[in-house]
Amino acid sequence: MNLEKSFNVALATRDMKKKDLAAQMSVTPSYITQVTKNGALSVSKLEELSKALGYKVWQFIKLGEE
Numbered sequence: 001m002n003l004e005k006s007f008n009v010a011l012a013t014r015d016m017k018k019k020d021l022a023a024q025m026s027v028t029p030s031y032i033t034q035v036t037k038n039g040a041l042s043v044s045k046l047e048e049l050s051k052a053l054g055y056k057v058w059q060f061i062k063l064g065e066e
Helices: 003-014 018-025 029-038 043-052 057-063
Strands: none
Touching (some): 003 057, 043 057
């Protein structure tokens, strides 16, 4: 799973910036950057992130594999 690619594709598709996503998730932009770089993400945060971007978890993960 390429989480960074999933993030980049999802953000581009939704025309969002990391700071927009961070605000929607009530986290800091640096948290979003940290997660995209090292892939450290709990299942609950992955679910929350996917939902914030308008994807199901499997759809979000698949974005990084295409």
